[in-house]
Amino acid sequence: MNNNIIVAIDGYSSCGKSTLAKALAKKLHYIYVDSGAMYRAVTLYFLRNNIDLTNHAQIEEALKNIHLNFHSRDYETHITLNDEEVSEEVRQMPVSEKVSAVAALKEVRREMVKQQQRMGKSKNIVMDGRDIGTAVFPHAPLKIFMTADPKIRAERRYNEIHAKNPEVTLEDIFENIAHRDYQDTTREESPLVRADDAIILDNTNITPEQQLQFALDKIEALKG
Numbered sequence: 001m002n003n004n005i006i007v008a009i010d011g012y013s014s015c016g017k018s019t020l021a022k023a024l025a026k027k028l029h030y031i032y033v034d035s036g037a038m039y040r041a042v043t044l045y046f047l048r049n050n051i052d053l054t055n056h057a058q059i060e061e062a063l064k065n066i067h068l069n070f071h072s073r074d075y076e077t078h079i080t081l082n083d084e085e086v087s088e089e090v091r092q093m094p095v096s097e098k099v100s101a102v103a104a105l106k107e108v109r110r111e112m113v114k115q116q117q118r119m120g121k122s123k124n125i126v127m128d129g130r131d132i133g134t135a136v137f138p139h140a141p142l143k144i145f146m147t148a149d150p151k152i153r154a155e156r157r158y159n160e161i162h163a164k165n166p167e168v169t170l171e172d173i174f175e176n177i178a179h180r181d182y183q184d185t186t187r188e189e190s191p192l193v194r195a196d197d198a199i200i201l202d203n204t205n206i207t208p209e210q211q212l213q214f215a216l217d218k219i220e221a222l223k224g
C-alpha cells in the first residue's frame with residue numbers, strides 16, 4: 001500500500017499557489033510539481049506548431065509528440081519540452097494568453113492528469129493547479145483552495161515579470177488574470193472549483209511566511 005502524502009493546492013490565477021507550494025516542498029522535502037507549467041508547455045508547443053484547437057485529430061497527434069520533464073535541482077520549476085528548457089518562455093504573455101483555451105481541451109487534460117497521477121504514485125508531493133484536489137488527487141489528505149483580491153494578484157504578478165518585460169502593463173496583466181479565471185471556472189472539463197473538503201486560504205492580507213505556517217499547521221494536525 002502507498003502511504004505517501006499528497007498536498008493539493010488549487011486556486012485562481014496568480015494568487016500565490018506556487019509560492020506556497022514551493023515553500024512547503026522545501027520545508028518538508030517533498031517534490032514540488034507545478035501542473036500549470038505542464039499546460040503552459042503544451043500551449044507553447046501548440047503555438048509553435050500552429051495547432052488548430054478545433055481539430056481533434058491534430059491535437060491527439062501533437063500530444064504524442066510532446067515529452068515533458070521536470071528537473072528538480074532546487075524547488076523552482078524547471079520544465080523541459082522535448083528536452084528544451086522552456087521554464088522562462090512558458091511564463092511569457094503569448095503563452096498566458098492562450099493557455100486557458102488549451103487547458104480546456106479534453107484530450108490535453110486527459111494526458112496531463114495521467115502524467116500527474118503517475119508522479120503522485122509513490123512520492124510525497126505538493127502539486128498546485130486548478131483541478132488537483134478535484135480531479136487529479138481527489139483523495140489527497142490535505143487540500144488547500146487559495147484566493148486573493150484580483151487587484152493584489154495582478155500587482156504581484158506585475159512585480160514578478162515587469163523587470164524582464166517592461167512593455168507589459170499592469171492593466172494587461174489584470175485583464176489576463178480576469179480572463180483566465182473566467183475561462184478556468186466556466187469550462188466543461190474539470191473547471192476550477194473548490195473541492196468540498198478543501199480548506200480556503202485567502203492570502204490578500206497575509207505574508208508568505210504566514211501562509212506557510214498556516215499550511216504547516218494543517219499538515220501537523222493531519223499527523224495527529
Ligand code: CDP
Nearest residue numbers: 013014035036039099100103129130131180
Ligand atoms: O501561475 P498562474 O496562476 O498564472 O497559472 P498556472 O498555474 O501557471 O496555470 C496556467 C493555466 O493553466 C491556468 O490558467 C489554467 O488554464 C491551466 N491549468 C489547468 O487548467 N489545470 C491545472 N491543474 C493547472 C493549470
